[in-house]
Amino acid sequence: MIRLFVPDPLLAGNRFHPTTEQAHYLRNVMRLGEGDAILVFNGRDGEWRATLAEVTKRGCALHLAEPIRPQTTGPDLELIVALVKRARLETIIEKAAELGASRVRLVVTRFTGADHTNVARLQAIATEASEQTGRLDVPEVAPPVKLDRLLDDWPGGRRLVFCDEAGDARPVIEALKDSAAHTVLIGPEGGFAPEERDRLRALPFVIPVSLGPRILRADTAAISALTLVQAAIGDWR
Amino acid sequence: MIRLFVPDPLLAGNRFHPTTEQAHYLRNVMRLGEGDAILVFNGRDGEWRATLAEVTKRGCALHLAEPIRPQTTGPDLELIVALVKRARLETIIEKAAELGASRVRLVVTRFTGADHTNVARLQAIATEASEQTGRLDVPEVAPPVKLDRLLDDWPGGRRLVFCDEAGDARPVIEALKDSAAHTVLIGPEGGFAPEERDRLRALPFVIPVSLGPRILRADTAAISALTLVQAAIGDWR
Numbered sequence: 379m380i381r382l383f384v385p386d387p388l389l390a391g392n393r394f395h396p397t398t399e400q401a402h403y404l405r406n407v408m409r410l411g412e413g414d415a416i417l418v419f420n421g422r423d424g425e426w427r428a429t430l431a432e433v434t435k436r437g438c439a440l441h442l443a444e445p446i447r448p449q450t451t452g453p454d455l456e457l458i459v460a461l462v463k464r465a466r467l468e469t470i471i472e473k474a475a476e477l478g479a480s481r482v483r484l485v486v487t488r489f490t491g492a493d494h495t496n497v498a499r500l501q502a503i504a505t506e507a508s509e510q511t512g513r514l515d516v517p518e519v520a521p522p523v524k525l526d527r528l529l530d531d532w533p534g535g536r537r538l539v540f541c542d543e544a545g546d547a548r549p550v551i552e553a554l555k556d557s558a559a560h561t562v563l564i565g566p567e568g569g570f571a572p573e574e575r576d577r578l579r580a581l582p583f584v585i586p587v588s589l590g591p592r593i594l595r596a597d598t599a600a601i602s603a604l605t606l607v608q609a610a611i612g613d614w615r
Numbered sequence: 616m617i618r619l620f621v622p623d624p625l626l627a628g629n630r631f632h633p634t635t636e637q638a639h640y641l642r643n644v645m646r647l648g649e650g651d652a653i654l655v656f657n658g659r660d661g662e663w664r665a666t667l668a669e670v671t672k673r674g675c676a677l678h679l680a681e682p683i684r685p686q687t688t689g690p691d692l693e694l695i696v697a698l699v700k701r702a703r704l705e706t707i708i709e710k711a712a713e714l715g716a717s718r719v720r721l722v723v724t725r726f727t728g729a730d731h732t733n734v735a736r737l738q739a740i741a742t743e744a745s746e747q748t749g750r751l752d753v754p755e756v757a758p759p760v761k762l763d764r765l766l767d768d769w770p771g772g773r774r775l776v777f778c779d780e781a782g783d784a785r786p787v788i789e790a791l792k793d794s795a796a797h798t799v800l801i802g803p804e805g806g807f808a809p810e811e812r813d814r815l816r817a818l819p820f821v822i823p824v825s826l827g828p829r830i831l832r833a834d835t836a837a838i839s840a841l842t843l844v845q846a847a848i849g850d851w852r
Contacts, residue, residue: 590851592748605839614827
């Protein structure tokens with residue numbers, strides 16, 4: 379069944395209008411008509427069955443029928459990823475949503491080529507992947523900040539899982555302790571600069587981990603690290 | 616440093632010619648010249664330093680200088696993957712090479728759209744990914760066979776890790792026992808047919824595993840499953 383993320387409050391009997399793109403998708407791509415059912419979620423009110431109404435050439439309405447699943451949220455699992463090349467960054471955002479990340483933050487490091495990106499487009503990719511993977515929320519994609527600033531402002535109690543290519547770190551499953559909040563950090567294609575790595579390894583909240591004996595591309599590293607954190611302390615246990 | 620997979624025997628003092636594509640890559644893309652060094656491996660004789668010689672407009676030769684690393688092979692970790700859509704299949708092949716799979720076999724199931732694919736192109740992708748990830752061998756990509764035939768001919772002693780979307784399977788880390796040889800099975804986009812799933816679950820060599828509570832695309836499932844097997848019993852420990 380088709381699932382759509384909507385901003386509207388979900389309450390029995392409520393009726394609202396999807397965006398122009400969503401209406402186009404429902405009517406013209408999926409060829410749904412009056413009375414056909416889809417699933418909707420907004421990240422707060424669980425999953426609801428909704429039926430199409432007022433289907434015209436210009437749009438449609440959605441009529442909320444009944445709640446299907448109560449709201450749940452996954453583990454507090456953030457991903458911080460350097461601004462790698464666009465295609466790879468888009469893959470990482472899609473996969474982070476599939477793997478249950480609660481938030482994705484973009485970071486600028488010494489060896490990062492760019493210092494900005496189209497955050498709205500990445501947020502749209504996160505939303506679409508969330509619709510398809512069956513989760514009841516959408517990870518927020520936060521705009522790029524510099525690594526130093528991000529480390530300066532680090533919130534207490536949150537562990538930073540640092541995927542360290544340099545080789546002497548422990549395997550993820552072994553390194554992770556039970557803790558409420560984890561963030562996975564994935565560096566740019568050229569890795570971290572020596573001074574960045576030194577700072578990371580010296581910080582008390584950083585857990586350096588190894589992702590095996592081979593060199594991984596940034597997208598593979600992100601998927602593998604999120605998988606292992608979910609398996610070790612998240613909702614894959 | 617540039618790494619190339621070559622079919623030639625690697626012996627001190629040996630001199631041989633790379634393929635036309637490799638010579639083009641070395642001279643015109645990477646702009647290497649006479650005396651510049653690269654690394655070569657052939658899957659049998661370890662990694663060697665080689666220098667460019669006889670550089671002309673038409674090609675070049677490689678002169679083996681010295682061995683750098685002795686031959687090693689990773690765990691006996693196969694991936695069997697259904698013929699999903701081309702872009703996704705190519706991603707899976709690339710990632711299988713990065714994650715240390717020893718072999719990739721293609722499979723046709725009830726819900727697989729195609730029954731053939733360009734195996735030579737997939738093999739080239741596996742080779743390029745192996746060059747970049749730093750491994751000393753290249754996973755073979757075996758042509759598609761039908762799932763039933765593959766299960767009929769299953770070799771003794773090898774475990775089949777079946778990524779079962781149906782929900783009651785155990786987490787990978789928990790399910791895997793120490794065993795010399797494992798194969799990971801990833802189904803097509805539409806999943807396995809009920810009779811395929813029944814057959815798989817009834818076979819003594821099959822270990823059904825769960826990949827978390829969300830629906831994963833085939834490429835994400837392949838990467839996550841290979842990661843977890845490597846972390847549980849492979850070379851990521």
